[in-house]
Amino acid sequence: MRIQEHPILHFKPGKKVSFIFEGKKMEGYLDEPIAAALVAAGIKVLSYSRKLKRPRGFFCAIGNCSSCLMKVNGIPNVRTCITRLEEGMIIERQC
């Protein structure tokens, strides 16, 4: 979900782009962080931990914590909170 009205800020998102998340087509805005587009689309689980398969979500937003690592266009361990969304990206959970 996205903020519709705000007393101080005016959001000027980039153009709408579509991407594939876990095989499903979704929409987000060009150049926003991949993880932000996913949260806006209602996706909270970004990956599962390796050993105990615990769900992992967005946590720090500045590339420090590793909680948002995902597979993007086949490349694993992409920090999706500081990687920009592009048209046609293929985004997958990793575990």
Next chain:
Amino acid sequence: MKEYDIIVVGGGPAGLAAATTAAKCNANILLVDDGLQLGGQLIKQTHKFFGSTEQFAGIRGIDIAHNFIDEISHLSNIEILTQSTATGFFEDGVLTILEGYNGNRLSKVKPRRLIIATGASENMLSFINNDLPGVYGAGAVQTLMNVYGVIPGRAVLMVGAGNIGLIVSYQLLQAGIEVKAIVEALPCIGGYWVHASKIRRLGIPIYTRCTLKEVKGKEEVESVTICNIDDKFNFIPGSERELSVDTICLAVGLSPLAELLWQAGCEMAYIPELCGYVAKRDENMKTSLDHIYIAGDVAGIEEASSAMVEGQIAGLNAAASLGLYHEKYRELNLAFHRQLLQLRHNEVSESITRGIKKATL
């Protein structure tokens, strides 16, 4: 290998101030930042700053960032490298930087002086299920809402009633998100009363001597149990309350992000008043190594206002150490130090001043 007079690592308030100040001393500068855009935490701060006009009082953080970015675009001697992480500084004076898509390109540059302004990372708190999606650091919530206009959740428990907890709670309300309560483990509210009063006027409870015990949920946060604690921070049985929330926002402090300084071999000290390990430094922000300066939260957790002044001091003096004296060097250096004293001339800053004394070489 490309050489620079000064490389500034970190494009937040301290790094921006350091880079612009050093640029005015005619140093050629590279500013490296790992974020998508410059500004650090400023770009998510919608509140107006306190202090005096010299420290941007009355201006919103986000506008301060834009002013800096605008200023830099007019300074031809600053090169910018965003989405790039400085990973190490070596004996031969080489700084390594990871660039490109997911950091898959390594580049090497050589600075004559290095200013480290890497800021801080958010502290975690131990509680049951603290790894569930829906548990966020306060900075992340600010980024989602204030930079990208994305709603992190519908109902939030804020943990921590320091300035960050209070300010972010108010920002959540501005974004139309419900804040169920603020819990604070200490017996009193740590942040400024002006922020706390705003929250209380809107009917949001602030529970002191209270913390969260457990988060419940399968794939994501579904509810939270909060519990009162005694003087020794033990849970008081029977005082548990359950709140229906989908988001936990942690505002339980920050720690200096000092890995580069450790790696480079600066003399470090654990100083509780500055919230962790910091590099020891002289009054002009020079570390135990002559070519490395520090500024901002990496030098001790404080506020953006003082971070910017520290940045100015580091920038001015790093340039001066190369013989690049600003035409008003003495005047400016005195003025910056005076501003820092003013900013720290209050009760809250007493412990910071004590910490800085311990950290001074």
